Each structure stands twice: as C-alpha cells, then as structure tokens.
Amino acid sequence: MDRTRHLMLAFALMAGGSLQAATFAPDATGDSVDALPGDGLCADADGHCSLRAALQEANALAGADTIMLGASVYALTRAGSNEDASASGDLDVDDDLVLQGAGAGATIIDAGALDRVLDVRPAAATRHVRIEGLTLRNGALALGSQPPLDRQGAGLRIGAGVDVELAHVDVRDNQLTTFAGAAGIDNTGCLVGHHVRVIGNTDPAPIGGGSAWAGGIATDGAESCLVLEDSEISDNRADIAGALLLHGGASATLRRTLVADNAARVAGAMHLGQGGVVRLENVTVSGNAGNPGAILNDDGTRLVVVDSTITGNHASGSITNVGGIQDVHGGFGRTELTNTILAGNGPGFIADDCVAARSVGGGNIIGNSAHCQFDAQADDRLDVDAGLGALADNGGFTRTHLPGANAIDRGAAVCSASDQRGVARPQDGDGDGISACDAGAVEVGDLDAIFTNGFDGAASLRAPRMSSTLSAAPVGAAEQARPQGT
Ligand SMILES: [Ca+2]
Ligand SMILES: [Ca+2]
Ligand SMILES: [Ca+2]
Ligand SMILES: [Ca+2]
Numbered sequence: 001m002d003r004t005r006h007l008m009l010a011f012a013l014m015a016g017g018s019l020q021a022a023t024f025a026p027d028a029t030g031d032s033v034d035a036l037p038g039d040g041l042c043a044d045a046d047g048h049c050s051l052r053a054a055l056q057e058a059n060a061l062a063g064a065d066t067i068m069l070g071a072s073v074y075a076l077t078r079a080g081s082n083e084d085a086s087a088s089g090d091l092d093v094d095d096d097l098v099l100q101g102a103g104a105g106a107t108i109i110d111a112g113a114l115d116r117v118l119d120v121r122p123a124a125a126t127r128h129v130r131i132e133g134l135t136l137r138n139g140a141l142a143l144g145s146q147p148p149l150d151r152q153g154a155g156l157r158i159g160a161g162v163d164v165e166l167a168h169v170d171v172r173d174n175q176l177t178t179f180a181g182a183a184g185i186d187n188t189g190c191l192v193g194h195h196v197r198v199i200g201n202t203d204p205a206p207i208g209g210g211s212a213w214a215g216g217i218a219t220d221g222a223e224s225c226l227v228l229e230d231s232e233i234s235d236n237r238a239d240i241a242g243a244l245l246l247h248g249g250a251s252a253t254l255r256r257t258l259v260a261d262n263a264a265r266v267a268g269a270m271h272l273g274q275g276g277v278v279r280l281e282n283v284t285v286s287g288n289a290g291n292p293g294a295i296l297n298d299d300g301t302r303l304v305v306v307d308s309t310i311t312g313n314h315a316s317g318s319i320t321n322v323g324g325i326q327d328v329h330g331g332f333g334r335t336e337l338t339n340t341i342l343a344g345n346g347p348g349f350i351a352d353d354c355v356a357a358r359s360v361g362g363g364n365i366i367g368n369s370a371h372c373q374f375d376a377q378a379d380d381r382l383d384v385d386a387g388l389g390a391l392a393d394n395g396g397f398t399r400t401h402l403p404g405a406n407a408i409d410r411g412a413a414v415c416s417a418s419d420q421r422g423v424a425r426p427q428d429g430d431g432d433g434i435s436a437c438d439a440g441a442v443e444v445g446d447l448d449a450i451f452t453n454g455f456d457g458a459a460s461l462r463a464p465r466m467s468s469t470l471s472a473a474p475v476g477a478a479e480q481a482r483p484q485g486t
Contacts, residue, residue, distance in 0.1 A: 020063065021066060022040065022057070022061055022063075022065045022066070023068060024057060024058065024065065024067050024068070025049070025067075025068040025069075025070075026049045026053070026067070026069060026074075027049050028044075028049060029050070029051075029072045029073065029074050030050055031052055031074075031076050031077040031078050032044035032045070032046070032048065032053060033050075033052055033078070033087055034052070034053035034054075034056040034057055035053075037056040037060040038057070038061065039057075040057065042057045050074075051067065051069065051074045051091070051109070052076075052078070054067045055067065055091055056085070056086045058095060058097055059085070059086060059092070059093070059095050061095075064095070064096035065095070065096075065097060065098070066097075066099075067098070067099050067100065068100050069099070069101045069102065070107065071101075071102040072107065072108075073108045073110055074107075074108065075110045075112055076089070076090070076091065076110065076112055076114060076117070077112060077114070079114050080115075081116075081141075084119065089115035090115040090116040090118060090139070091109070091117065091119065092119045092121055093119065093120045094121045095127070096127055096128050097129045097130070098129075098130045099131045099132070099134070100134075101133040101134030102134075103133045103134075103168065104133060104134060104135050104168050104170040104197070107133060107135065108134065108135045108137060109134060109135065109136050109137070110138045111136075111139040111154075111174075113139070113140035115139065115140070115141070116139040116141055116154050116155065116174075117136040117137065117138070117139040117155050117156060118131075118156050118157070119159075120158045120159055121159050121162075122159025122160045122188070122189070123160075126163060127161060127162045127163065128162075129162060130164075130167070131164065131165070131167070131169055132165075132167040132168060132169065133167070133168045133169070134169060134170075135169070135170040136155045136169070136171045136172075136174070137170070137174065138174065139153075139155045139174040139175070140154055140174065140176075140177075141153075141175075141178055152180065152181030152218065153176075153185055153186030153218075154174035154176045154183050154201070155171040155172070155174035155183070155184045155185055155198075155201060156171055156185045156186075157185075157187075158186070158187040158188065158189040158190075158191055159188060159189055160188045160221070160224075162189035162190070163189065163190045163192070164187075164189060164191050166194075167194055167196075168194075169195075169196050169197075170199065171184050171196070171197070172184075172197065172198070172199040172200045172201065173199075173200045173201065174201045175204050176203055177203060177204060177205065177211070177212065178212065179211045179212075180211075180212075181214070181218060182214035182216065182217055182238070183201035183202055183212050183216075183236065184198045184214075184216045184236060185198060185216070185218070187217065187219045187220070187224055188221050189224060190224065190225040190226075191217075191224075191225065191226050191228075192227045193227070193228050193229070194228070194229045195230050195397060196228055196231040196232075197231065197232045197233075198216040198233045198234075198236065198243075199232065199233075199234050199236070200235045201215050201216055201236045202215055202236060202237040203215070203237060203239060207239075207263060207264065207316075208239075208265045208317065211239055213239060213240040213245050214236075214238050214241045214244065214245035215236030215237045215241070215243060215262055216233040216242070216262065217233065217243070217245070218244075218245040218246075218247075219244075219245070219246050219250040219252060220246075220248045220250055221250055222248065222249030222250065222276065224248075224250045224251075225250075225251065225252075226246075226250070226251070226252040226253070227253045227255075228253075228254050229254075229255045229256055229257065230255075230256045230257065230396075230397045230398070230422075231254070231256075231258075232257065232259075232260070232398050233257070233259045233262065234259070234260040234262060235260075235261050235262065236262045236263075237263045239264060239265050240264060240267065241264055241266065241269070241270055241271035241296075242263045242264040242267065242268050242269055242288055242290060243259045243269045243270055244269065245270075246271070246272050246273065246301065247273050248274055249274050249275040251277045251278060252276070252279070253278075254281070254283050255281045255282055255283070256282045256283070256396070256418070256419075256420045256421070256422065257282075257283050257284075257398065258283070258284050259284070259285045259286070260285075260286045260287050260288065260399070261287040262288045262289075263289045263290060264289075266290055266296060267290050267292060267294070267295060267296040268288030268289045268291075268292065268293045268294055268313055269285050269288040269290070269294045269295055270285075270295045271295075271296050271298065272296065272297050272298060272301040272303060273300070273301060275300045276301050277301070277302045277304065278301055278303050279304045280305045280308050281306045281307055281308065281416055282308060282416060283305075283420065283441060284310075284391070284399070284400055284401060284420060285308070285309070285310040285311075285313065286309070286311055286312045286391050286401065287312045287391065288313045289313070289314040289315075289316040290317070291315055291317045291319055291320055291321055291322075292313070292315060292321060292322040292323065292324065292325065292326040292348070293314045293316065293322070293323040293324065293345055293348075294313035294323070294324050294325055294345060295310070295326070296326050296328070297325065297326065297328065297329070297333065297335050298328050299328070302334045302336070303325075303327070303335045303336065304336050304360075305335070305337050305338070305340050306338045306339060306361070306415075306416065307338070307339045307416050307419070307425075307437075308341075308441050309341045309386075309400070309401050309440040310325065310340065311341065311342075311343055311344040311367075311386070312391070314346070315345075315346060315349075319349070320348055321348055321351075322345075322348040322350050322352075322354065322355050323346035323351075323352045323353060324346075324354045325353075325357060326350075326354070326355045326356075327354075327355060327356035329356055333355075333373070335354075335356065336357070336358055337357055337358070337359055337360065338359070338360045338364070338412055339361060339412035339414075339415050339437060339439050339440070341364070341365045341388065341403065341407060341439050341440035342354055342357075342365070342366050342367065343365055343366065343367025343385075343386040343388070344367055344386070345367070346368065350371055351370060351371040351372050352367070352368040352370070353366055353367050353368050353369070354366065354373075354374060356373045357372070357374055357375070358374070358375035359374070359376050359380050360377075361412045361413075361414060362378065362379040362380055363377075363379055363410075363412025363437060363439050364376075364380045364381070364439065365380075365382075365384060365386045365406060365440070366381075366382050366383070367383070367384070367386060368383060369382040379413075381410070381439075384406045386403055386406055387404015387405055387407065388403060388440075389402040389403075389404075396419075396420060396422050396423070397421075397422075398420060398421075400419075400420050400421060401440070402442055402444065403438055403440045403444060405430075406439075408429040408430050409426075409430040409432070409438060410436070410439065411426075411437035411438050411439035412437050413437070414437070415437035418443075419438075419441060419442050420441040420442060423443050423445060426443060427443050427444065428445075429443070
C-alpha cells in the first residue's frame with residue numbers, strides 16, 4: 001500500500017468522525033515504528049506500513065480499528081522488553097482491535113525470542129479484541145527481564161478487563177523461564193476461542209528444575225473467564241500444570257477439545273485450585289505426564305466432566321500418586337463425572353485412574369476403580385475394558401480415541417448433541433436399531449467404518465445398515481452448524 005492510500009484511510013477516518021474505525025493493511029513485513037502515531041497515517045520513516053506501525057496507529061486512534069495481515073512471517077526485531085506502547089519488544093494492544101490474518105498456517109508473528117509476542121493491555125472499561133487466522137510464536141521471557149508481576153504469557157498476555165476472541169489462532173513454541181505465569185497464554189481477562197491450538201509452549205528447564213507454572217494457559221482470578229471450543233492444547237511443559245492452570249477462583253469451559261501429551265512436575269494436564277467451576281464437555285485428556293498424570297483438583301474447585309475420555313495419562317516423577325484425576329477433597333470430592341471414560345491411566349501409588357469423584361449422570365466407565373473412592377450410579381461400569389483405540393484422526397478438528405464395545409450404546413441416558421468431532425449424538429453404534437449414547441468423547445456411527453476399516457474393536461461390532469443420520473450430516477456440515485465462540 002502506498003502512502004496516498006494510507007492517507008486516504010486517514011481521511012476516511014476523519015470524515016466519519018473520530019470514532020469511525022480505520023483499517024490498516026501493512027505492506028511491509030519489517031519491524032519498523034510509525035513516524036507519528038496518532039496522525040491516522042500508518043507509515044514509517046520510509047513511508048511503509050509495518051505491523052508495528054499499524055498497531056501504534058490503531059492504539060493512538062480512538063475506536064475499534066482493524067489490521068489486515070497478509071500471508072507472511074512478521075518477525076519482531078526491535079529489542080527492548082518491558083515497554084507497553086508497541087515501540088519495542090512485544091506488540092502492545094491498547095485499544096479495541098481486530099487483528100486479522102490469512103490463516104494460522106499463513107500469517108505468522110514471530111518474536112524471535114526477544115520478548116513476548118502479543119500483550120493485550122489491561123483496561124478500566126471493557127475492551128474487545130478479536131484475533132483471527134494467525135500464529136503467535138517464538139516469544140520468550142527470561143528471569144529478570146520483567147518486573148515480578150510482569151513475567152507472564154510469552155505467547156500472549158491478556159490483561160484484566162479485556163475480552164479477547166481467538167478464532168483459528170495457533171500459539172506455539174513460546175518459552176518462559178521465569179517464576180509464575182504461563183509460557184503460552186496468560187489470561188486475567190476473558191478469553192473465548194474456537195479452533196485454537198496451544199502447542200509446544202514450555203519452560204525449557206528439565207521437569208522439576210524449572211519455575212514456570214503453566215505450559216499452555218494460565219487463567220487467574222474470579223473475574224476472568226476461559227471458554228475454548230474445537231481446540232487443542234498439546235505438547236506444553238512447565239512446573240505446576242502442563243496444559244492449563246486455573247487459580248484465584250477462575251472458571252473455565254472446554255468443549256470438543258483435545259488436551260494431549262503435556263507434562264509437568266505436578267499436574268500433567270490441569271491444575272485446578274482456589275474455587276471456580278471447570279466444565280469439560282466432549283474433551284479428550286490423553287498422554288499427559290505428571291503427578292497426577294492428568295488433573296489435580298485442588299482446594300475448592302468444582303470439576304464437571306461430561307461426555308469425555310481421560311486415558312493414557314501417566315503418573316511420573318519420584319512420587320506417583322494417581323494417573324488420572326486426583327481430587328484432594330477426599331471422600332467423594334468435588335469432581336463430578338457423567339458419561340465419561342476414565343481408564344488406562346497410571347500407574348499410581350495411590351490409584352491408577354482416580355481418587356475421589358462422584359457419578360452424577362451415570363454412564364461412566366472407570367477402568368480401574370481400586371482406591372478410587374468413586375461414588376457410582378447403577379449404570380456406571382467399573383473395572384471393564386473401554387476398548388479404546390489409539391489417539392488418531394477420526395474426523396473433526398482434533399484427534400480422538402474410538403471406544404470399544406463396553407462404551408458403544410452403553411453410556412448415560414442423556415448426552416450432549418454432538419461428540420468431540422461434531423458428530424451428532426446419539427447414534428446406533430451397535431446395530432440393534434436403537435440409538436443410544438456412547439460413553440466418552442466419541443459417538444460411534446457409520447462414518448467410523450471409514451476410519452476403523454480393519455480395526456477389530458468398535459467396527460467389528462456393527463452390523464451393516466442401509467442408512468444413518470450420520471450419512472446425512474457429515475462431520476464438516478455438523479461443524480459448520482455448531483455455534484462458535486460462545
Ligand atoms: Ca484504535
Ligand atoms: Ca512492547
Ligand atoms: Ca451410540
Ligand atoms: Ca444401538
């Protein structure tokens with residue numbers, strides 16, 4: 001974009017009044033600063049509009065502006081962390097904004113390990129920021145680089161009072177070596193996302209030798225919120241929680257989401273504490289390693305797990321209490337399971353799959369109920385083989401485990417409207433002509449004959465049928481019909 005067009009955008013802004021939104025489309029991938037923030041002109045000293053210059057301008061102009069990024073790598077090269085006006089280091093967002101890329105695989109903002117990538121500053125009044133179709137990667141925050149309360153979120157930090165929507169955004173390969181906070185996303189505002197992937201964010205120190213609290217996402221405070229749908233949190237690593245840390249009374253909801261292969265000294269996947277309500281619905285928690293391997297429900301949080309699969313999580317370290325879910329409340333705890341498979345976790349010195357949980361809606365499979373203190377309903381199935389397949393692409397946005405005969409059409413009386421992949425529930429998965437809920441995050445139907453061809457678990461149980469509701473509603477259509485970002 002030439003200088004004239006930048007100027008025309010500025011005139012359009014002024015002609016429409018001070019609150020009319022401006023749109024900036026950077027024409028340069030270099031990391032130059034704006035020559036005069038606030039003049040409505042995205043232009044560096046050479047007349048080019050960079051991402052940083054566009055952001056400086058958008059911050060300076062009142063109202064919700066839009067920055068449109070093309071399919072390029074936008075590398076941050078201006079060293080100087082702990083600066084909050086987008087002049088150096090990370091990119092600071094200090095006003096309502098839409099930041100739109102050309103897709104997570106195409107538009108990449110790379111911090112080159114010189115600071116965090118993106119910092120959405122706290123706001124006294126509610127602020128709305130929408131980020132779509134891009135990747136935030138290679139942020140790095142190191143010990144001593146920031147004041148004590150400013151050491152968080154190497155990929156993305158969301159300040160208090162800000163609503164951030166993420167759509168088709170990857171936050172990956174960010175590193176945090178400081179005390180507290182998360183390597184990937186640190187959130188004290190309200191984060192709502194769909195098709196978000198938080199992958200490979202780590203404290204680079206060995207497990208047990210590091211100090212970053214969360215690998216993937218940390219959410220702090222009763223005023224915060226976190227809702228993720230059709231998303232993935234995987235391969236993250238830190239000290240307290242590999243994937244997700246909730247504290248200070250924070251609540252969260254994950255739907256149709258995969259949490260896999262995260263690791264920590266404490267909770268391999270999730271550490272939940274200090275109150276709040278955490279809801280997992282059509283979620284797979286698989287292959288995480290820590291103590292416990294999957295989820296530590298600590299200190300007053302209510303954990304509601306519905307239509308989910310929690311398997312293959314490993315108790316690791318010098319003390320290995322529980323492989324799956326550990327609720328420290330004891331007795332029957334504050335962990336509530338409905339139509340969920342909790343199996344194949346361990347080994348744990350106390351228990352393999354769980355300590356202290358109650359069945360609410362029934363239909364659960366507990367693979368090893370020994371020492372589980374599980375408060376069961378009549379239709380829960382204890383100490384049976386869930387027959388789970390390997391974590392694999394079975395359709396939908398995220399990988400899943402297909403269930404076996406003990407789960408298919410033998411779940412709870414009531415389940416959610418679709419499974420983790422977006423396949424409608426319930427289906428007739430056992431071929432007896434009656435549709436019934438399957439336990440766990442996957443509802444088996446005719447479509448799975450495609451994915452399980454030759455797999456002798458679930459597929460062999462199903463008699464051929466002439467038609468099904470699934471054939472009329474393939475995964476893609478179901479995905480498009482789903483409400484998003486709510
Ligand atoms: Ca603005
Ligand atoms: Ca900065
Ligand atoms: Ca079924
Ligand atoms: Ca059936």
